[in-house]
Amino acid sequence: MASGSATEYVVHHLEHLAVGDGFWTFHIDTLVVSWVLGLVFFGVFYSVARKASTDAPSGLQTFIETCVEFIDNQVTESFHGPKDFVAPLALTIFVWVLLWNLMDLIPVDLFPEIMKLFGVEYVRILPSADMNATFGMSFTVLILIIIYSVKGKGAKGFGKELFCHPFGSHPLLWPANLMLNIVELIAKPVSLGMRLFGNLYAAEIIFILIALLPVWAQWMPGVAWAVFHILVIPLQAFIFMVLTIVYLSLAYEEH
Amino acid sequence: MGINATLFGQMITFLVFILLTMKFVWPPIKQAMSEREKRIADGLASAERSQHELELAKERAAEHIREAKAQAADIIEKANRQGANIVDEARQEARVVADREKASAEARIQQEVTQARAELRRDVSELAILGASRILEREVDARVHQQMLDELADQV
Numbered sequence: 001m002a003s004g005s006a007t008e009y010v011v012h013h014l015e016h017l018a019v020g021d022g023f024w025t026f027h028i029d030t031l032v033v034s035w036v037l038g039l040v041f042f043g044v045f046y047s048v049a050r051k052a053s054t055d056a057p058s059g060l061q062t063f064i065e066t067c068v069e070f071i072d073n074q075v076t077e078s079f080h081g082p083k084d085f086v087a088p089l090a091l092t093i094f095v096w097v098l099l100w101n102l103m104d105l106i107p108v109d110l111f112p113e114i115m116k117l118f119g120v121e122y123v124r125i126l127p128s129a130d131m132n133a134t135f136g137m138s139f140t141v142l143i144l145i146i147i148y149s150v151k152g153k154g155a156k157g158f159g160k161e162l163f164c165h166p167f168g169s170h171p172l173l174w175p176a177n178l179m180l181n182i183v184e185l186i187a188k189p190v191s192l193g194m195r196l197f198g199n200l201y202a203a204e205i206i207f208i209l210i211a212l213l214p215v216w217a218q219w220m221p222g223v224a225w226a227v228f229h230i231l232v233i234p235l236q237a238f239i240f241m242v243l244t245i246v247y248l249s250l251a252y253e254e255h
Numbered sequence: 256m257g258i259n260a261t262l263f264g265q266m267i268t269f270l271v272f273i274l275l276t277m278k279f280v281w282p283p284i285k286q287a288m289s290e291r292e293k294r295i296a297d298g299l300a301s302a303e304r305s306q307h308e309l310e311l312a313k314e315r316a317a318e319h320i321r322e323a324k325a326q327a328a329d330i331i332e333k334a335n336r337q338g339a340n341i342v343d344e345a346r347q348e349a350r351v352v353a354d355r356e357k358a359s360a361e362a363r364i365q366q367e368v369t370q371a372r373a374e375l376r377r378d379v380s381e382l383a384i385l386g387a388s389r390i391l392e393r394e395v396d397a398r399v400h401q402q403m404l405d406e407l408a409d410q411v
Contacts, residue, residue: 025259027259031261038272046279049279052283054287088273089276091276092269092272132259132262135262136265137265139266140269
């Protein structure tokens, strides 16, 4: 392929199916794919949960229970408050992000070509390579961190921590403390969202670049990258989940 | 590229799925799992309990057998003792009977001896009278000396 069309190809693949203007743009592809994947997650888990029996579990139930047990262990290890919300949150994050990331293994040209038949020019089916998806999740986590801070330490305790930590409680130090704490608070969701986004965005670009190679040469780097990527996909989902639990536990507990 | 309103859509979606999971997925699965855990634990505990009870029952059975054996031995011993008693009693009784028999026999013998002695005495007196009358044919008047002769006979 000529270099001009190569650039065009890459740029084309990084364009979202979007409606709206400026800030009020909606990435339809990200929204729809994450909704569908969320429904897949919920549908499978709900179908098992509805019929969950205490008898010897069937194949699917065993798998789902393994997931639940795994998440439950993670949450129990790091979070020592009430788990009614945090455990389902962790499960949702893990499975949902895992499903998002799995979209990266679908050949990069498959959905764009299919959608082209319907006259849709741009489509990206990998939600984790859209900052809005990863930051949507991580900023929700930020809100939860604030909620859990207030719940765990009380509004007064949280305020005190914001103003009197880490330098000391002298009023002159309040601005410095507050600044540092705000940076710390913001850094958490930004790093969470950036990590997931960066990993999957890079992976997607590499897949797109591999797709630029001649057809006969694609399989080798394609397979290598996909195999490597199979490690990255659950790993990133796991990291996102564990860090969320840890952040919430730090927020909830007195220290 | 870049942040836009999709963010809010994603946040809402995220919250919706968290809430759905919290309401409909997590509790039933968790409950089923913990119930199963409890059932398995209960099963194991009851198995252990039965094992324990079996051991107790075995011990009790052994105890019963031991008791039964002791009782049987006791009964046999008693029976032996009773048998011996019966034999003893029988012997005693036989001895008593024999003694009585002997006594009565002795009494009879005594009686017969007395009788024989009386007869003998009578015979002797008759013989004496006879002899005396032979010797003193003329001098002895039986009628006159009858009284003396009777006294003599009594003295024999």
